[in-house]
Amino acid sequence: MTTSEVEHAEVIAGHFGPYGGRFVPEALTSALDQLDAAFQVAIADPDFGIQLAGLERDYTGRPSPLTRAWRFGKYCNDAHIYFKREDLNHTGSHKINNALGQVLLAQRMGKTRVIAETGAGQHGVATATAAALLGLECAVYMGEEDTRRQALNVARMKLLGAEVIAVTNGSRTLKDAINEAMRDWVASVDSTHYVLGTVTGPSPFPDMVRHFHSVIGRESREQILAIEGRLPDAVAACVGGGSNAMGLFSGFIDDPNVQLRGYEAGGDGVETGRHAARFSAGSPGVLHGARTYVMQDKWGQTIPSHSISAGLDYPGVGPEHAWLHDTGRAIYEPVNDAEAMEAFALCSRTEGIIPAIETAHGLAGVIRLGKELGPDSVIVLNLSGRGDKDVATAARWFGIELEHSESGISIELAEGR
Amino acid sequence: MNPTKTGTIRRAFSDAKSEGRALLIGYLPAGFPTLDQSIELVQAMCDGGVDLIEVGLPYSDPLMDGPVIQQAVDQALTNGATPESVLRVVKAVADRGIVPVVMSYWNPIEQFGVENFARELQQAGGVGVITPDLTIEEGQPWIAAAEAHEIDPIFLVAPSSTNERISKICHDTRGFVYAASTMGVTGARDQVSNMAPELVDRVRQCTDLPIAVGLGVSNGVQAAEIAQYADGVIVGSAFVKAATAGGVAAVLELARELAQGVRQGG
Numbered sequence: 001m002t003t004s005e006v007e008h009a010e011v012i013a014g015h016f017g018p019y020g021g022r023f024v025p026e027a028l029t030s031a032l033d034q035l036d037a038a039f040q041v042a043i044a045d046p047d048f049g050i051q052l053a054g055l056e057r058d059y060t061g062r063p064s065p066l067t068r069a070w071r072f073g074k075y076c077n078d079a080h081i082y083f084k085r086e087d088l089n090h091t092g093s094h095k096i097n098n099a100l101g102q103v104l105l106a107q108r109m110g111k112t113r114v115i116a117e118t119g120a121g122q123h124g125v126a127t128a129t130a131a132a133l134l135g136l137e138c139a140v141y142m143g144e145e146d147t148r149r150q151a152l153n154v155a156r157m158k159l160l161g162a163e164v165i166a167v168t169n170g171s172r173t174l175k176d177a178i179n180e181a182m183r184d185w186v187a188s189v190d191s192t193h194y195v196l197g198t199v200t201g202p203s204p205f206p207d208m209v210r211h212f213h214s215v216i217g218r219e220s221r222e223q224i225l226a227i228e229g230r231l232p233d234a235v236a237a238c239v240g241g242g243s244n245a246m247g248l249f250s251g252f253i254d255d256p257n258v259q260l261r262g263y264e265a266g267g268d269g270v271e272t273g274r275h276a277a278r279f280s281a282g283s284p285g286v287l288h289g290a291r292t293y294v295m296q297d298k299w300g301q302t303i304p305s306h307s308i309s310a311g312l313d314y315p316g317v318g319p320e321h322a323w324l325h326d327t328g329r330a331i332y333e334p335v336n337d338a339e340a341m342e343a344f345a346l347c348s349r350t351e352g353i354i355p356a357i358e359t360a361h362g363l364a365g366v367i368r369l370g371k372e373l374g375p376d377s378v379i380v381l382n383l384s385g386r387g388d389k390d391v392a393t394a395a396r397w398f399g400i401e402l403e404h405s406e407s408g409i410s411i412e413l414a415e416g417r
Numbered sequence: 418m419n420p421t422k423t424g425t426i427r428r429a430f431s432d433a434k435s436e437g438r439a440l441l442i443g444y445l446p447a448g449f450p451t452l453d454q455s456i457e458l459v460q461a462m463c464d465g466g467v468d469l470i471e472v473g474l475p476y477s478d479p480l481m482d483g484p485v486i487q488q489a490v491d492q493a494l495t496n497g498a499t500p501e502s503v504l505r506v507v508k509a510v511a512d513r514g515i516v517p518v519v520m521s522y523w524n525p526i527e528q529f530g531v532e533n534f535a536r537e538l539q540q541a542g543g544v545g546v547i548t549p550d551l552t553i554e555e556g557q558p559w560i561a562a563a564e565a566h567e568i569d570p571i572f573l574v575a576p577s578s579t580n581e582r583i584s585k586i587c588h589d590t591r592g593f594v595y596a597a598s599t600m601g602v603t604g605a606r607d608q609v610s611n612m613a614p615e616l617v618d619r620v621r622q623c624t625d626l627p628i629a630v631g632l633g634v635s636n637g638v639q640a641a642e643i644a645q646y647a648d649g650v651i652v653g654s655a656f657v658k659a660a661t662a663g664g665v666a667a668v669l670e671l672a673r674e675l676a677q678g679v680r681q682g683g
């Protein structure tokens with residue numbers, strides 16, 4: 001190839017159709033180039049692969065099981081529902097896959113400090129964990145609103161030795177935490193790696209984060225083939241930035257008969273404007289370094305998102321999802337708070353698994369999907385995380401501490417379906 | 418006035434140079450604190466001796482800005498600032514015979530429509546746009562639209578930019594090169610980074626475009642210091658602070674101090 005062809009290939013490499021790319025201050029460009037180069041070298045290096053696989057096995061506890069949800073499946077039109085149990089990973093969610101990969105990479109690059117943004121706190125906890133394990137300094141940016149609703153995870157991060165910085169500007173949620181983490185990174189890039197927690201952001205983050213989560217899809221594919229002797233009819237996941245979904249989807253993306261289904265947060269309902277339904281109510285734009293679907297007004301100002309789930313409460317989405325959406329390869333639907341919480345209760349009571357509220361959106365989606373695909377269809381849901389962090393929110397929602405709460409009825413409803 | 422706008426910015430730099438001084442560039446967001454007040458504030462900048470004004474297009478997620486500018490643009494947005502406000506302020510600057518450019522994050526321009534934005538800015542008298550989060554790789558459609566409407570696309574270089582990148586950026590930049598003095602966000606600093614002279618040196622080897630230094634400049638002494646090695650001095654957060662603290666009078670006073678500074682160093 002000529003030099004200009006190489007350049008062209010590089011430019012195209014960070015894109016998914018018209019989406020993705022790099023919209024960042026020039027100060028970050030060389031850091032992103034270095035990161036991309038280090039990532040490419042690392043994934044071609046068998047030693048890095050062995051080291052990461054060793055940690056995944058001995059530290060995270062992979063492979064995570066694929067559990068048939070027999071009783072929950074009855075509420076899904078008797079479809080064969082399987083949970084990919086990322087909730088059983090060390091730290092309680094899929095986020096550890098990416099955090100370990102990136103912190104290991106940061107260490108290889110000679111960085112001494114990592115920073116992260118976090119919404120639900122799961123990515124912050126995972127990054128703080130990986131940093132503790134590998135001996136790097138760690139700071140986590142978290143919207144003030146989220147530090148309140150995910151207080152347990154704030155305490156966990158602090159116990160792990162991380163500094164937690166509550167972000168008080170803007171909507172005080174994940175979007176603003178990302179702004180602050182980027183601002184930190186621009187000034188600290190020599191010593192610091194920014195461990196972005198989902199498949200958003202400037203290239204190479206969407207590719208890199210998907211890569212570190214692709215273990216979810218690889219394992220699921222092998223496991224479902226072993227159990228059912230065939231590929232699933234659909235694989236499903238909740239979609240915040242979209243990392244747990246991309247990890248699962250990546251194992252099936254080349255199987256045209258496997259449907260890819262994503263569930264985003266419908267909040268109070270898409271019609272109320274209080275939601276995080278980027279595909280239902282957003283449009284293509286640029287946010288946090290990439291072109292993707294964004295919740296924005298007609299002037300391109302970001303509209304704050306709303307969701308009961310801190311991890312889905314984000315007005316942008318990974319650019320690869322934008323492309324999968326436009327090409328029709330994946331289908332995305334919103335799930336409202338109430339529907340998600342009903343599925344949360346149902347999963348807890350039928351399977352003995354208290355899911356993260358993020359995951360509950362996927363569970364609600366699977367109930368719909370079972371009806372659509374029919375009895376005996378095979379569906380794999382990424383059970384992206386456990387719900388310990390959400391116990392206070394859920395108790396409040398279901399009125400567990402209150403005597404006469406309207407929402408207490410939801411538990412009854414879920415039970416009696 | 419010359420009917421063609423192309424070259425307006427470069428002419429402003431060469432005029433300053435022939436006076437043996439650096440060009441003074443000031444930033445304020447349009448609509449801050451309100452549209453009418455922002456027009457008065459930029460007029461005070463013009464009166465105080467600012468040669469070129471960067472009219473900021475307020476954006477909800479300004480990730481290259483520190484707290485001072487973040488708060489100012491939040492206030493502007495709360496008070497209803499839109500691209501229309503920016504065009505009004507640009508026109509007010511042009512009417513004073515001072516050179517107006519726009520400073521905007523990319524998404525608002527993309528949503529306005531690249532072609533429309535270039536055309537309407539040209540009609541308002543704007544001659545350049547600084548895009549702090551647009552890389553040249555993503556910026557090619559914009560560069561073409563800007564050229565068609567005699568708007569100079571102005572890109573940034575940073576201390577971390579490789580020489581190879583600097584020369585690519587200079588190749589696509591018109592008007593002047595914006596040299597970010599430091600690795601970090603906007604905000605007045607006590608000392609201007611010592612990375613700036615080295616960066617300006619490296620840029621000089623790639624281009625004969627004028628080079629202006631920004632990020633962290635807050636007073637006349639710093640302006641004089643930068644004027645010794647750069648062609649322009651860019652001041653943003655300090656003007657916002659002055660506007661907040663003392664309104665039009667404080668902005669006028671700061672502009673005068675800085676205008677003296679660029680005349681001492683150059």
Ligand SMILES: Cc1ncc(COP(=O)(O)O)c(C=O)c1O
Pocket residue numbers: 093094095119120121122123197198199238239240241242243244245310311312356358359384385386
């Ligand atoms: C358990 C769990 N699932 C899902 C998400 C959403 O993120 P993503 O869409 O990147 O998987 C989060 C984010 O915090 C999470 O904690």
